[in-house]
Amino acid sequence: MTESRKNIVIIMSDEQSWDTLGCHGNAASVTPNIDALAARGTSLDRCYTAYPLCCPARASLWTGLMPHGHEVTGNWRSIREDLRDEGLVKNFKEAGFHTIYTGKWHVPGTTPDRFHFDDISAIPAVIDGRDRGRFIEEYREYARSEGYVLHDTHIENLTHADLEKLKQPGRAPYGTAEIKEEHFLETWQTRQFLQAMDRRPEEQPFFAVCSYNAPHFPMIVPSPYDKLVRPEDVTLPENFLKGIEGKPREVLNSPYFKEMQGLDESEWRGFIAHYWGLCALIDKQVGEIVGHLKRNGLFDNTIIVFVSDHGDMMGAHGIVKKGFPLHYEEALRVPLIIANAGASEASAPSESAALVSLIDLLPTLADLSGVAVKQRHEGRSFEPVLQGKTGRHRDYVVAETFKLGGDEGAIVGGERVSPRQFRIGKDSVNVSVRTDTHKYIFRYMDEEELYDLTEDPYENVNIAGDRARAGELAHMRGLLRRELADSHPFLGRLIAGRLDERNANAMTTE
Numbered sequence: 001m002t003e004s005r006k007n008i009v010i011i012m013s014d015e016q017s018w019d020t021l022g023c024h025g026n027a028a029s030v031t032p033n034i035d036a037l038a039a040r041g042t043s044l045d046r047c048y049t050a051y052p053l054c055c056p057a058r059a060s061l062w063t064g065l066m067p068h069g070h071e072v073t074g075n076w077r078s079i080r081e082d083l084r085d086e087g088l089v090k091n092f093k094e095a096g097f098h099t100i101y102t103g104k105w106h107v108p109g110t111t112p113d114r115f116h117f118d119d120i121s122a123i124p125a126v127i128d129g130r131d132r133g134r135f136i137e138e139y140r141e142y143a144r145s146e147g148y149v150l151h152d153t154h155i156e157n158l159t160h161a162d163l164e165k166l167k168q169p170g171r172a173p174y175g176t177a178e179i180k181e182e183h184f185l186e187t188w189q190t191r192q193f194l195q196a197m198d199r200r201p202e203e204q205p206f207f208a209v210c211s212y213n214a215p216h217f218p219m220i221v222p223s224p225y226d227k228l229v230r231p232e233d234v235t236l237p238e239n240f241l242k243g244i245e246g247k248p249r250e251v252l253n254s255p256y257f258k259e260m261q262g263l264d265e266s267e268w269r270g271f272i273a274h275y276w277g278l279c280a281l282i283d284k285q286v287g288e289i290v291g292h293l294k295r296n297g298l299f300d301n302t303i304i305v306f307v308s309d310h311g312d313m314m315g316a317h318g319i320v321k322k323g324f325p326l327h328y329e330e331a332l333r334v335p336l337i338i339a340n341a342g343a344s345e346a347s348a349p350s351e352s353a354a355l356v357s358l359i360d361l362l363p364t365l366a367d368l369s370g371v372a373v374k375q376r377h378e379g380r381s382f383e384p385v386l387q388g389k390t391g392r393h394r395d396y397v398v399a400e401t402f403k404l405g406g407d408e409g410a411i412v413g414g415e416r417v418s419p420r421q422f423r424i425g426k427d428s429v430n431v432s433v434r435t436d437t438h439k440y441i442f443r444y445m446d447e448e449e450l451y452d453l454t455e456d457p458y459e460n461v462n463i464a465g466d467r468a469r470a471g472e473l474a475h476m477r478g479l480l481r482r483e484l485a486d487s488h489p490f491l492g493r494l495i496a497g498r499l500d501e502r503n504a505n506a507m508t509t510e
Contacts, residue, residue, distance in 0.1 A: 005095075005096070005097075005205045005369060005370070006205065006301050006302060006303050006340065006342065006368070006369065007205050007206045007207075007208070007298060007301060007302040007303070008092070008097070008205075008206070008207045008208065008302065008303045008305070008365055008369070009206075009208050009209075009210070009289065009293070009302055009303070009304050009305065010208070010209045010210070010211075010305045010307065011210050011212075011285070011286055011289060011304070011305065011306050011307075012103075012209065012210070012211040012212065012306075012307055012308065012309065013212050013214060013215060013279075013282045013306075013307075013308045013309075014054065014104060014133075014211075014212060014213050014214065014215070014216040014308065014309055015054075015215060015216040015217070015308065015309070015310060015311065015312045015321075015322065016215055016279060016282070016308035016311065016312070016334065016335060017308075017311030017312055017314060017330050017331075017333065017334070017335075018045070018047075018311065018329075018333040018334055018335050019330075020215070020275075020276060020279045020335070021034055021035065021038070021279075021335055022034075022035045023035040023038040023039070023043060023337075024043070024045070024335070026276075027233075027235075028229050028230075028233040028234060028235065028273075028276065029229070029276050029279060029280070030228050030229065030276070030279075030280040030283065031279060031280060031283040032283065032287075033283045033284070033286040033287035033290060034282075034283050034286050034306055034335075034337065036290075037286070037290070037304060037306055037337050037339045038337045038339075038350070038351070039350070040339045040340070041304070041337060041338050041339030041340060041341060041350075042337070042338055042339075042341065042349050042350060042351065042352055042385075042386055043335070043336070043337050043350070043351040043352070044336040044337070044338070044352050044354065044356050044382070044385075045351050045352060045353055046333070046352075046353055046354065046355050046356065046397075047307075047333070047334055047335070047336035047356045047357070047358065048332045048333055048334070048355070048356070048357055048358070048397040048399060048434060049309060049310040049311075049331075049332055049334055049357075049358050049399060050066050050067055050357060050358055050359055050398070050399055050400065051067045051310070051399060051400055051401055052310040052311070052322040052323060052326055052327070052331040052332055052399065052401065053074065053075055053310065053322060053323055053324075053401070053408070054075060054106045054133070054216075054309055054310070055072050055074070055075045055076060055077065055106050055107065055108055055131070055409075056070075056072045056073065056074065056075075056077075056400075057309040057310050057358065058105075058106050058107050058309055059072040059079055059107050059108075060358055060359050061307075061309065061358045061359070061361060061362070062087045062088060062089065062107060062115060062362070063079075063083060063086070063087060063088060063359075063375075063377065064088050064359045064360075064362055064363055064373070064375075064377030064378060064379035065083075065359065065377055065378055066359065066378055066398065066400060066487065066488075067400045067401075067402070068400060068419050068487070068488040068491055069378060069487075069488070070083055071416060071417075071418050071419070072107070072108060072109075073402040073404050073417050073418070073419065074402060074403075074404070074407070074408040074409040074410060074417075075108075075130075075408070075409035075410065076108050076129065076130040076131065076409050076410035076413045076414065076415075077108060077109075077409065077410045077415055077416060077417055078108045078109030078414050078415065078416040079107060079108060079109040079110055079416075080109075080416070080418075081109075081416075083110070084109055084110040084114055085110070085114050085115070085116075086375050087110070087114075087115030087116060088362040088363070088366070088373060088375060088377065089115055089116050089117065089207060089362070090115070090116040090374075090375075091366060091371050091372060091373050091374060091375075092116075092207045092365075092366070092369070092371055093116045093118070093207075095369070095370075095371045095372075096204060096205065097204065097205050097206060097207040098118055098119070098200050098201055098204040098205070098206045098207070099116060099117045099118045099119070099206070099207045099208070100117065100118065100119045100120075100193075100196045100197065100200065100206060100207070100208035100209065101115075101117040101119070101120050101121075101123070101208075101209045101211070102120075102121045102122050102189060102192050102193040102196055102208075102209065102210050102211070103122050103123075103189050103192075103193070103209075103210055103211035103212055103213070104124060104133055104134070104211045104212065104213050105123050105124060105131055105211070106124070106131050106133055107131070108129075108130070108131055108410075108413075108414060109414065109416065111123075117209075119196045119199060119200070121138075121192045121193070121195075121196055122136055122138060122139065122188075122189050122192045122193075123136070124136050125137045127155075127413075128412065128413050129410070129412060129413030129414030130410070130413035130414070132155045133155065133213060133216070134155060134156050134157050134185065134213045134216075135155045135156075135157070136157075136185070139157065139185055139188055139189070140157065142183075142188060143157065143179065143183060146183045148178065148179055148183070151163060156218055156220075157179070157185050158218070158220060159178045159179070161178050162175065162177060162178055162179075162218075162220045165220065166218055166220070170263075171263075171267060172219075172260055172263055172267040172268065172270060172271040173217075173218060173219065173271070174218075174219035174220070174221070174270060174271050174274040175219070175220055175221075175226075175274075176220075176221060176222070176223055176226040177220045177221055177222040177223075177226070179222060180222060180223070181222040181223065181224070181225070181281075184222045184281070185213060185214075186212050186213070186214050186281055186282065186284075186285055187284075187285070189210070189212060189285075190210070190285045190288050190289065193208070193210040193289065194288070194289070194292050196208070197292065197296075210285070210289060212282055212285065214278040214279075214281055214282050215275050215276075215278030215279045215281075215282060215312075217312075217320075217321065219271060219274040219275055219278070221274045221277045221278055221281070222281070225277035225278065225280050225281045226274060226277055227277075228276075228277050228280050229273040229276045229277055229280070230273065231266065231269035231270045231272075231273045232269070233273075234269040234272045234273050234276070236265065236268065236269070236272075236315060237314065237315050237316045237330070237458070238458045239316045239317055239458035239459065239460050240268070240315050240316065240317075240318070241315075241317070241318045242317065242458070242460050243317050243458065243459060243460030243461065243462075244317055244318060246449070246460070246461060246462030247317060247449075247462070248325070248443055248446040248447050248449065249446055249447075250324075250325045250443065250445065250446045251317075251319070251325045251326070254319075254323075254325050254326075256313065256319045256320055256321045256322075256323060256325070256326060257317075257318060257319050259320055259321070260318070260320055261318065268315050271315075271320075272314055272315060275312070275314060286306060290304065299340075300340065301340075302340060303338065303339070303340050303341055303342070303365065303368060303369075304338070304339045304340055305336070305337070305338050305361070305365070306335060306336070306337040307334065307335065307336045307337075307358070307361065308334045308335055309334070309358075310322050310331060310332070310334060311330050311331045311332065311333060311334055312330065312331065313326060313328065313330045313331055314330060316328060316329075316330045316458070317459075317460075323401070323408060324401045324402070324403055324408040324428075324430065325401075325430065325443075325446075327399055327401070327430060327432035327439075327441045327449075328459050329439070329453075329457075329458075329459060332399050332432070332434070334358070336356065336358075336361070338386060341368055341383075341386045341387075342368055342386075342387070349385070349386075349388055349391070352385050352391065353391070354382060354385045354390075354391060354392055354393035354394070355392075355393055355394040355395070355396065355397050355434070355435075355436065356382050356385075356393050356394065356397070357379070357394065357397045357398075359377070359378055359379040360379045360380050360381065360382055360393070360394075361379070362377075362379060363377065363379040363380060363381045364379075364381045364382050364383050364386070366381070367381035367383040368383055368386070378487065380393065380394065395435065395436075396433050396434060396435045396479055396483075397433075397434050398431060398432065398433055398434075398480075398483055399431070399432045399434075400429070400430070400431050401429070401430045401431075402417075402419065402427075402428070402429050402430075403427055403428040403429070404417040404419070404421060404422065404423075404427050405417050405421075405427070406426065406427075419488065419490060419491055420490050422490075422494060428443075428444045428445040429444045429491065429494070429495070430442060430443050430444065431480060431484070431491075431495065433476055433479050433480050433483070434453075435476070435479070437452065437453055437454050438450065438451065438452060438453060438472060438476055439451045439453055439459065440464075440473070440476030440477065440479070440480065442477075442480055442495060442498075442499075444494075444495070444498055447464070447465075448464045448473075448502075449462045449464055450462065450463050450464040450469065450472065450473050450476060451463065452469075452472070477499055480495065481495070481496055481499070484496075
């Protein structure tokens with residue numbers, strides 16, 4: 001194996017925000033293993049998802065395409081037919097890597113084997129055309145063998161007693177899992193992944209992915225992680241229940257705002273403490289995988305990536321979860337830590353403020369490995385950032401969300417809905433542009449937003465309507481126009497037309 005053919009391990013959590021890690025300044029979090037990776041490697045501190053929702057975000061990661069390109073425009077909506085065998089991992093396999101995928105998939109319309117993974121385990125069941133995330137039949141059989149009675153049709157791995165804990169009147173939806181840590185899904189999945197690692201052919205480099213479900217809701221957490229973080233140690237977000245006055249209707253009328261509306265701070269603290277407990281459970285799995293690599297003499301020659309698909313609002317502006325209306329930092333900004341990427345300790349930055357997108361990750365790993373990427377993609381390698389050659393990557397990052405056919409996700413499951421099927425008056429699209437200093441959110445059916453992140457990092461004051469900031473708004477609108485004109489002319493024309501309408505209306509009211 002040559003130095004240019006290091007092994008690659010990607011450890012992926014689900015719905016984990018950037019600020020959940022100790023290395024990112026969270027004093028209450030318990031993430032020593034991820035923190036150790038960050039100390040050894042580089043933390044890309046301004047990494048952003050392409051869509052704050054599972055299926056589109058994961059399709060972007062594995063294809064290097066924005067959602068408008070792969071056309072997974074919502075959960076359970078299928079990828080373009082011509083992309084079903086064209087994941088970027090194909091290039092690594094053709095370059096001689098043995099490829100492994102364990103855990104949550106969530107890329108509708110294709111499968112890990114069609115995306116060129118050799119050894120596949122713990123993949124969720126497809127029910128009524130929907131890749132149902134946690135519903136892993138093999139695991140459910142295991143849980144039954146250990147004496148647990150899981151709810152037959154609920155898509156999470158919950159017992160009947162667990163479900164009741166989510167329905168307490170006047171209480172936030174969290175509780176202690178009936179399933180013990182040693183039998184919990186994440187622990188079981190780590191064992192599945194390490195068994196796949198032990199099966200690998202030793203003469204080949206490997207590209208291995210372990211994709212977890214936690215800390216995705218529901219906040220049913222196994223002991224001792226349910227009490228690992230004390231609620232009284234939880235610092236509520238700086239924008240907790242703030243900035244609400246300037247938020248659009250589609251945000252304040254959404255279930256994400258209404259779900260925990262009216263609950264007192266103690267309930268929020270308990271809820272967030274359980275979320276951080278699941279983050280600690282993920283950290284434990286990272287430690288198990290790193291330990292396995294070290295025991296087998298593989299650690300130093302393996303690039304290790306820790307990443308998540310998107311974040312969770314977790315109380316910012318009084319909102320939870322993620323989805324179509326939520327283009328705020330907590331939902332878009334994700335942890336991305338890369339260790340053993342090949343740069344010398346003297347030149348590699350321990351942390352980087354370079355703006356990067358999830359679509360950049362696989363092109364970067366290909367660049368580090370000397371692997372040619374043959375498919376068309378929109379990602380850009382940030383290998384020079386990892387090597388300490390530059391502190392910048394992108395001038396801005398973009399995220400997209402769609403409501404096509406009246407909803408963000410598929411009604412039945414497995415449908416494909418292209419942005420080109422947009423119905424004026426019925427459908428909607430939101431696009432955000434994040435620069436070093438500003439965040440602009442275009443909302444097709446609602447008011448736009450603009451935040452000066454230098455003076456307002458928590459996005460509390462929407463300055464889009466401030467005439468004194470009209471130049472900043474025009475600049476951000478211009479970035480959006482140029483980006484979509486180049487990358488997706490149909491969306492570019494659609495959004496440009498809407499912006500022109502708004503400009504005309506503004507002129508008539510002056």
